[in-house]
Amino acid sequence: DIQMTQSPSTLSASVGDRVTITCRASQSVGRWLAWYQQKPGKAPKLLIYDASTLQNGVPSRFSGSGSETQFTLTISGLQPDDFATYYCQHYHTYPWTFGQGTRVDIK
Amino acid sequence: QVQLVQSGAAVKKPGASVKVSCKASGYSFSSYDIHWVRQAPGQRLEWMGKIHAGTSNTKYSQNFQGRLAFTRDTSATTVYMELTSLRSEDAAVYYCARSPRTLDGFDVWGQGTMVTVSS
Numbered sequence: 001d002i003q004m005t006q007s008p009s010t011l012s013a014s015v016g017d018r019v020t021i022t023c024r025a026s027q028s029v030g031r032w033l034a035w036y037q038q039k040p041g042k043a044p045k046l047l048i049y050d051a052s053t054l055q056n057g058v059p060s061r062f063s064g065s066g067s068e069t070q071f072t073l074t075i076s077g078l079q080p081d082d083f084a085t086y087y088c089q090h091y092h093t094y095p096w097t098f099g100q101g102t103r104v105d106i107k
Numbered sequence: 108q109v110q111l112v113q114s115g116a117a118v119k120k121p122g123a124s125v126k127v128s129c130k131a132s133g134y135s136f137s138s139y140d141i142h143w144v145r146q147a148p149g150q151r152l153e154w155m156g157k158i159h160a161g162t163s164n165t166k167y168s169q170n171f172q173g174r175l176a177f178t179r180d181t182s183a184t185t186v187y188m189e190l191t192s193l194r195s196e197d198a199a200v201y202y203c204a205r206s207p208r209t210l211d212g213f214d215v216w217g218q219g220t221m222v223t224v225s226s
Contacts, residue, residue: 034212036152043202043216044152055214087152091210095168096142098152 002026004088006099012107019075021102023088028068032092035064035073038101039084047086048073078104109133111141111203111217118223124191127220129203136184137161140206142213143177143188147199157206158186190222198224 003026013019023033031051036044046055048064051071061076075082083106088099114128129141142157156167158177165177171190179186186203201220204213 032210036212043204043219044213045216046212046214049212049214055212089152089154089212091206091212094166095170096154098154100151 001095002029002090002092002097004090004097004099006086006088006102008102009100010103010105012105013078014107015078015080017078019078019082019104021073021086021088021104023066023071023073023099025069025071025090029090029092031067032090033064033066033071034089034091035062036087036089037082037084038087044087075104109205109215111205111215113201113203113217113220116221116223118225119193120226121193121195121224123193124189125193125222126187126189127201127203127222129186129188129217131160131184131186131205134205137181140209141177141179141186142204142206144202144204144213145199146202147196150199153199155188155201160184160186193222193224195224198222 005024007022033051035048038044047058047062052064063074065072085101085103087101112130117125119125137160140157140159143155145153158165160179167175174191176189203217205215
């Protein structure tokens, strides 16, 4: 199975900050990678797919980049609604796997 | 609107089975894969497998070693997930989710179904 590792596990930031989360795959997943936002008690929400394509309706302050084994999610100008946990997920080969999550909380 | 609505919470004893439903609406049911993902308390999301709602073709994670089955009822636009021989480690929130393409992220999610396993 392909292992997905995110860093950091927790990130403290302020409104307006630029935030970057990294996701590393144990082997190449091409660009078959998605990013999700999850809030407590809620289902995840798709933010980015195919490594860098913004899902319809997602604010443009979210962006994704990378390929093969190294990916990043950037939030440019953190908003109060963005405090949540973020997960990466590959869909290159079965089984699809997720990172352990990065919690973004208020500094 | 496009939505997936899951059945309610379940409490099961170890060794029992649970069947969770996921009713789709607002889109062409038979054209998409429905995946199942679970999340144990404080844990990462775990992909369980998928079923194509039109062909009924399935793919399962090996982590469930034959305990897992997906079915669908096209007339009811509903997909079902059944997990047997429940263990305490199966206690989790179970989600169904849609993928628009064969290789894709999950663009629509159900609200989640909490399964508790306790004697």
